[in-house]
Amino acid sequence: MKSFRIGLLGFGTVGSGVYRILEAQRAQICARLSEQTGTRIDLSIKRIFVRDINKYDESVRSLMTTDAQELIDDPEIDLICELIGGDTLALDLMHRALAADKHVVTANKMAIFTCQNSLADMARKKGKAFRYEASVMGVVPIIRVLKESLASDEVLELCAIINGSTNFILTKISEGASYEQAMEIAQQLGYLEADPSSDVDGYDAMYKLGILTQLSTGHFPSSTEIHRVGIGTITAEQIESARALGQKIKLVARLQRTDDRLLLSVQPEALTSEHPLYAIDGSLNAAALTMRYAGKLFLSGAGAGSYETATAVLGDILSIAAQG
């Protein structure tokens, strides 16, 4: 029997989802892993770092610590799963985890963008895995698809809705809500960050497009290479006149490759009803890919949510555990 121990950094929306799914599915997950690898594998969360233990349920407190270094120093922990968010402490802890020879899984697009994915280089040098499927498009396995399924192919165009919050807000406005009302509903449903500007001004989508661009072209773009316009400039009149033409305004992330040029943008676009992203409403995410050899591919699913995003995190963790 082989043990595989996870150290969890953060116990918010996604972290608690990972914990609860593992709690409910651990027997099946371990059985599946054991069958895949031919070795009995016992996988579990050993320790959880949080800032304030008293905020949480009695049932999980025994696993919790306020000392993140404790997880990194623990020789029994094989993998650090970073779900704190932000690009300061999170980035520092991921570097320290790799330096301590642990695999790292994260959902943190901002940290990856900030370090231009230098974590991936560091992981390679250390011979450890660094995976971040949940950082882009929630349950939609766009990273695995680009990196593994389509590894022999070239992306010619990618056109995607990768920020569920703004898509939800625009959907609400097109249904008749004012901008302020739509923002309020989104905030109540937990679709917006405490500081909503990351979503509304297109930064969140920019981080994600940066990650997808590196996977598609090998080049990690800086923020100056991505033309970025948020949804704050859209007026109710524009949405109304788009609707009169049978169109919808969406915040679209776009990568286009023409010969040696690479065009990257995050901006509101009016889409006709024939467009594959036209029907993607609410907090859904979707990507339409045009590949040199594979042709067109379309993927959609929940772009956020506790359990939804947690399945993407767990997909990464289980892949690493299966490879030993």
Place this chain on the structure above:
Amino acid sequence: MKSFRIGLLGFGTVGSGVYRILEAQRAQICARLSEQTGTRIDLSIKRIFVRDINKYDESVRSLMTTDAQELIDDPEIDLICELIGGDTLALDLMHRALAADKHVVTANKMAIFTCQNSLADMARKKGKAFRYEASVMGVVPIIRVLKESLASDEVLELCAIINGSTNFILTKISEGASYEQAMEIAQQLGYLEADPSSDVDGYDAMYKLGILTQLSTGHFPSSTEIHRVGIGTITAEQIESARALGQKIKLVARLQRTDDRLLLSVQPEALTSEHPLYAIDGSLNAAALTMRYAGKLFLSGAGAGSYETATAVLGDILSIAAQG
């Protein structure tokens, strides 16, 4: 530097696609693999088994042999890629390849169904990889998604169009063609097998649903467990009256799990315009998944085609090469 040599069985639609993509993309593919693994990897096709060498272009003949055993006995060959089809010779050669300690990649749903995926067990025992992404839904990475991305989750429902030929025929009939005309066009475009009954009677979709069922539930169903009705029973009047109601008739593969019951079917269904598969016309494939934790996920793309299917085969080959 590490070499990774492929032995190709068959040089038909998909086999020649694999060869041509590798020819065009080999430098990029090897660079990508080397970057991923930190070791310089030189990947190439070493030998191709065909029945009649004279049928092929001079440029590839030097790689060809009519003796399949030669590939299996070659100690330099790491991986056998089976693209002959059928369940007699192909199945025998895959068994022999695994017995000879080679990885195996195939697109052969019929062979996997016939042996109830015993090749996967054999590969596990031998410590070799057995991958078959291209056997179901062409470019759509449904197998990787179920097996890896959603490994922590449970499929509650799967509803899919997984046979492009019959979908193409039904689309043509709904556009006004007769059944015979539609069959003829499909045959001319290479969408139908020499013996079209595998597509038309729903066997091809049944094989694929069998594979998806094992990935979703762990159980490989026999043909008696899948309720199967082909498209031959559909009349032009039924298609017309569906259209009058704003519906389309499609050959739908379905898996439904309710408590301890598993319902499996391949049959024509009339879909309303709200159904996620309604817009899937022509030879496209698509799957709508409902997961316990990840919620709804939708994937679509080309279900057939030389280059399209070849990218799925190559995705498997490159994953194996990257894992060494």
